[in-house]
Amino acid sequence: MAAPAAKFIRILSVLALLILVLGAGLVAGAAVVAGRLGGPGPALEGSAAAEGGSAAGSAVAPSGTGAAPAQAIFRVGPGESAQGIARRLESEGFIRSALYFRLVLKAKGLETAMKVGTYELKPSMDAVAVAELLASGRQRLVRLTVPEGSGLRSLAEAAERAGVASAEEVLALAVDREFIASLGIHGPTLLGYLYPDTYFMPEGAGAKALLSHMVDTFRGKLAAIAPESAALSPAELHRYVVLASVVEREYRLAEEAPLMAGVFWNRLRIGMALQSCATVVYVITERLGKPHPTRLFDRDLQIDDPFNSYRFPGLPPAAIANPGAVALAAVFKPEPSRYLYFRLIDEASGKHYFSESLDQHIRAAGLIVKPRN
Numbered sequence: 001m002a003a004p005a006a007k008f009i010r011i012l013s014v015l016a017l018l019i020l021v022l023g024a025g026l027v028a029g030a031a032v033v034a035g036r037l038g039g040p041g042p043a044l045e046g047s048a049a050a051e052g053g054s055a056a057g058s059a060v061a062p063s064g065t066g067a068a069p070a071q072a073i074f075r076v077g078p079g080e081s082a083q084g085i086a087r088r089l090e091s092e093g094f095i096r097s098a099l100y101f102r103l104v105l106k107a108k109g110l111e112t113a114m115k116v117g118t119y120e121l122k123p124s125m126d127a128v129a130v131a132e133l134l135a136s137g138r139q140r141l142v143r144l145t146v147p148e149g150s151g152l153r154s155l156a157e158a159a160e161r162a163g164v165a166s167a168e169e170v171l172a173l174a175v176d177r178e179f180i181a182s183l184g185i186h187g188p189t190l191l192g193y194l195y196p197d198t199y200f201m202p203e204g205a206g207a208k209a210l211l212s213h214m215v216d217t218f219r220g221k222l223a224a225i226a227p228e229s230a231a232l233s234p235a236e237l238h239r240y241v242v243l244a245s246v247v248e249r250e251y252r253l254a255e256e257a258p259l260m261a262g263v264f265w266n267r268l269r270i271g272m273a274l275q276s277c278a279t280v281v282y283v284i285t286e287r288l289g290k291p292h293p294t295r296l297f298d299r300d301l302q303i304d305d306p307f308n309s310y311r312f313p314g315l316p317p318a319a320i321a322n323p324g325a326v327a328l329a330a331v332f333k334p335e336p337s338r339y340l341y342f343r344l345i346d347e348a349s350g351k352h353y354f355s356e357s358l359d360q361h362i363r364a365a366g367l368i369v370k371p372r373n
Contacts, residue, residue: 075118075204076134082111085134094121094130101127110135118203139202146214148196148324149248151286155194155322159210162201169207179208183215186234192241192319193218225325226332240331243268245319246309248327249278252350256342257326259354262334263342272340274309282320283307 074094076085082105086098095101104127105111113135120140121130144162146155152174156167173179174190185193190211195218201210222229229237243264251257264274277296283305284290293300301310306317339354341361353364 072121072123073118073140074121074134076114076116078116080114080116082114085114089130094125095127097127101131104128104131108132108135115139141200142203144199144201144210146194146196146199146322148327149321150196151282151321152189152191153286159207163203164201164205164210165207170210173207173211179211183212184234185215186238187241187318189318190215192245192322194322195221196322196324197221221325222328225329229332239315240328241323242315242319244323244327244331245321246274246276246278246316247330248323249282249321250276251327251330252344252352254326256350256352257330258333258335259337259339260342260352261327261330262337263339263354265331265334266338266340268314271313273311273313274315276309279307279309279316279320282316286320 072094074089074092082102083098086095086101086105089095089101090098102111105113108128108131110131115135115137117137117139119133119138121133125133142162142164144158144164146158150158152171153167156170156174159165159170160167174194175188177188180187180190183190183193194211194214197214197217199210199213199217201213229240232240243261246264247257247261251260264276266272267274280296280300280303281293283303284300285292287305287307288303301308304311306312307320309316337354338356340356341358341364342352342354343361343364345351345353345364355361355364
């Protein structure tokens with residue numbers, strides 16, 4: 001009996017050793033697989049990302065000499081499933097395994113948390129980091145600069161160039177009565193309430209997000225510039241915004257803006273037409289779609305349009321531009337005077353001559369400084 005027992009013990013010992021070896025191998029293998037599946041994908045050179053990606057929701061990597069790019073762009077499209085996102089991430093070289101990525105989403109409860117947008121992914125990011133970024137909504141931002149005195153068309157074209165929204169979408173929504181009313185604005189257009197500034201927006205954010213943000217910025221800036229504006233009704237505020245847009249397009253020197261605002265307020269008080277050349281230029285360029293004139297003729301001053309302040313007394317029906325801080329401050333804090341006229345006398349410096357009477361205004365023509373050839 002001793003011999004069979006010893007033999008049985010040896011067999012058990014061998015089996016135990018085999019189990020230990022296999023167990024160690026499985027643990028090491030799992031660690032390697034987890035590292036490969038969860039780690040970042042290979043360098044993007046030669047992948048779909050480096051070649052420009054595919055359709056909507058594609059990745060775009062900058063061209064290079066073979067080294068992995070510092071970052072690449074990945075887009076999550078509307079209605080795209082977690083499975084579809086995982087498959088594209090794998091095919092475009094951001095992760096090594098779509099299956100492992102989906103397991104990460106499930107483990108973290110992010111299967112339905114992927115947010116539409118454009119994201120910057122770095123080669124060093126593993127599957128967990130990629131999943132958390134796409135679920136966070138921290139998108140790639142693009143820069144959009146809106147200059148003072150800009151109009152709707154130039155704003156819309158700039159938004160399209162930046163990739164924020166299509167020009168057509170911006171132009172349509174900016175005059176959408178229901179949308180305008182939802183923002184608490186009195187008037188037929190958002191022009192005048194879209195504060196000129198530099199904005200950083202998610203790529204493809206859309207017109208609604210852009211215009212809402214610009215109006216919010218306008219309200220915040222105006223509250224700082226003129227706290228008293230908070231007490232105005234939407235209709236009363238509209239008058240200030242419209243006049244500020246006219247001042248914006250008239251002034252050349254910031255120190256003259258309050259004087260110009262005072263001239264226009266003086267004219268409005270006595271029922272005198274504003275007679276602003278800027279409103280005529282607006283009619284020609286924005287309403288009639290013609291090139292910006294180098295000078296105005298009498299026939300231009302006679303154009304039958306409600307925005308022509310030579311033909312129609314009072315304020316134009318809406319703003320003619322987006323006023324900045326200088327113009328807004330000027331209409332709320334105009335410089336008191338008895339002036340009713342001003343004339344540009346130095347084209348180079350932008351200096352104007354202000355006068356109280358028409359005779360003084362006419363005589364000021366002799367003060368004009370001609371530019372040097």
